[in-house]
Amino acid sequence: MPTVRKLSIATKLLVWSGTLILIFFAATVFLFRQVRNDAETANRLVTVNHEVDSAIQRMLDRLYGVRDNILRYRLTESQEAVQYIVADLTRFGEILRETLAKHPEYAEDWQPLKEEFAITLRPGETAGESLAPDATVTEWTDILEQGLMDNQGDMEVAMTRMREAGERAVTVGLYGLLLCLALGIGGSLALAWSLNRSLTEVRRGIRALGTGAMPKDVRVLAGDELGELALAFNAMASRLRREEAMRADFIAMLSHEIRTPLTSMRESVDLIRSGAFGEVNEKQQQFLDIAEKEAVRLTDLLTRLMTVSRMESQALAVTTAPVDCVELAKSALERMAPAAESAGITLSGDFPDQPVSCVCDRGHVRQALLNLIGNAVKFSPSGSAVDVIVRTDGENALFSVRDQGRGIPESEREMVFHKYYRDPGVRESVDGAGLGLAIARRIVDGHGGRLWLESEPGNGSTFHFSLPLGGPKETP
Numbered sequence: 274m275p276t277v278r279k280l281s282i283a284t285k286l287l288v289w290s291g292t293l294i295l296i297f298f299a300a301t302v303f304l305f306r307q308v309r310n311d312a313e314t315a316n317r318l319v320t321v322n323h324e325v326d327s328a329i330q331r332m333l334d335r336l337y338g339v340r341d342n343i344l345r346y347r348l349t350e351s352q353e354a355v356q357y358i359v360a361d362l363t364r365f366g367e368i369l370r371e372t373l374a375k376h377p378e379y380a381e382d383w384q385p386l387k388e389e390f391a392i393t394l395r396p397g398e399t400a401g402e403s404l405a406p407d408a409t410v411t412e413w414t415d416i417l418e419q420g421l422m423d424n425q426g427d428m429e430v431a432m433t434r435m436r437e438a439g440e441r442a443v444t445v446g447l448y449g450l451l452l453c454l455a456l457g458i459g460g461s462l463a464l465a466w467s468l469n470r471s472l473t474e475v476r477r478g479i480r481a482l483g484t485g486a487m488p489k490d491v492r493v494l495a496g497d498e499l500g501e502l503a504l505a506f507n508a509m510a511s512r513l514r515r516e517e518a519m520r521a522d523f524i525a526m527l528s529h530e531i532r533t534p535l536t537s538m539r540e541s542v543d544l545i546r547s548g549a550f551g552e553v554n555e556k557q558q559q560f561l562d563i564a565e566k567e568a569v570r571l572t573d574l575l576t577r578l579m580t581v582s583r584m585e586s587q588a589l590a591v592t593t594a595p596v597d598c599v600e601l602a603k604s605a606l607e608r609m610a611p612a613a614e615s616a617g618i619t620l621s622g623d624f625p626d627q628p629v630s631c632v633c634d635r636g637h638v639r640q641a642l643l644n645l646i647g648n649a650v651k652f653s654p655s656g657s658a659v660d661v662i663v664r665t666d667g668e669n670a671l672f673s674v675r676d677q678g679r680g681i682p683e684s685e686r687e688m689v690f691h692k693y694y695r696d697p698g699v700r701e702s703v704d705g706a707g708l709g710l711a712i713a714r715r716i717v718d719g720h721g722g723r724l725w726l727e728s729e730p731g732n733g734s735t736f737h738f739s740l741p742l743g744g745p746k747e748t749p
């Protein structure tokens with residue numbers, strides 16, 4: 274037996290859903306971290322870069338003002354220009370202090386901006402240089418413009434990073450989703466397939482058991498609960514096979530043991546009846562007839578028991594030859610006529626005008642037909658009719674035996690083909706061993722045909738069987 278991994282259905286489900294949850298969780302954590310990083314970057318862009326950017330802009334505006342007013346003062350020596358210069362420089366200094374207080378990381382870069390700006394507002398002296406050193410204004414402007422560019426560069430880099438991170442997050446999220454989807458669909462399909470495979474095996478075994486056939490082992494395909502079910506089924510099948518074999522042996526032995534003395538008894542009765550031991554009076558003759566009838570009945574029963582036990586132990590030996598089904602049915606009717614007559618039943622045939630030739634084992638098929646007609650006669654009330662019909666559909670010969678008896682309820686329609694099955698309602702009143710239909714089915718199956726019944730309780734039953742006209746197909 275192949276070794277199977279021991280994983281219960283619950284464990285399989287747990288592993289599968291655990292993997293799904295893990296992937297989902299990992300993707301979510303990644304996305305969450307990404308969103309948090311983006312939020313931080315956006316926050317920095319707004320609170321640091323944007324603030325610094327606007328502060329630099331404002332400081333530059335002041336410096337441009339200073340530069341313009343110095344120029345104006347040189348030309349006009351206007352006191353108003355001096356006031357503007359002072360106001361601009363004062364404001365510049367304030368903005369610088371505020372910005373450095375908030376963002377001390379710029380202190381080093383902007384160190385030169387903190388140097389005092391010396392203004393000597395005496396235009397008589399060397400114009401320009403003593404008034405306000407152009408170089409200082411230009412240096413400060415350069416530093417701030419450079420700062421502005423650096424800051425914008427920083428912002429661009431941060432935004433590029435944000436965009437890339439966003440794209441990465443979309444990719445990871447998409448792959449995570451696809452993986453979850455693939456695992457979800459693939460996993461559930463694989464799980465359903467594996468459960469279904471095991472279930473199909475067990476179902477096949479149970480169905481086969483239901484047909485009354487010898488129970489066969491099913492394959493154990495998994496180490497889960499369904500695998501255990503298959504193992505339990507196999508244990509049961511094996512026990513049933515053992516019991517069936519013992520029963521068949523016992524019946525064969527018993528039949529054999531009874532048959533020999535029964536034959537001696539029949540011969541003795543025959544001898545007495547023939548007058549070999551003196552004249553037999555009418556009363557004695559009557560009792561000898563009863564003894565003979567009972568002995569025949571017993572022999573018939575033993576023959577059936579032995580037939581079934583033989584059929585169980587070996588494949589049905591079918592010796593085929595072309596047979597006319599109409600002639601075969603007529604001969605079966607003839608054989609059953611006395612029994613039908615004594616039961617007060619009218620036997621009739623409904624046959625096509627042309628012979629229906631079929632390759633089959635004449636003896637076996639006749640036996641199957643006799644069993645069906647025998648049942649129809651047994652289970653029909655006196656005064657009713659039993660019809661035997663033969664037809665062909667071009668591929669099969671079709672036999673039907675129709676009666677007007679008590680019918681067979683739906684719940685019993687499969688059971689009646691089981692060995693030894695007899696309706697509890699007829700066990701006491703009607704003779705039989707519950708073997709006729711089982712034998713008929715084996716014979717029809719052995720020919721590659723089909724035996725089935727239609728019935729309406731209270732309105733009679735019709736048993737049909739089909740045989741392939743060309744004979745049973747060779748099984749490889």
Ligand code: ADP
Nearest residue numbers: 648649652689695696705706707708709710711
């Ligand atoms: P037996 O006739 O020896 O009892 P069978 O295998 O031939 O065994 O039939 C099994 C059971 O099926 C019968 O006991 C009877 O309950 C039912 N049965 C068979 N044929 C008929 C029929 N034509 N009408 C009603 N019941 C039937």
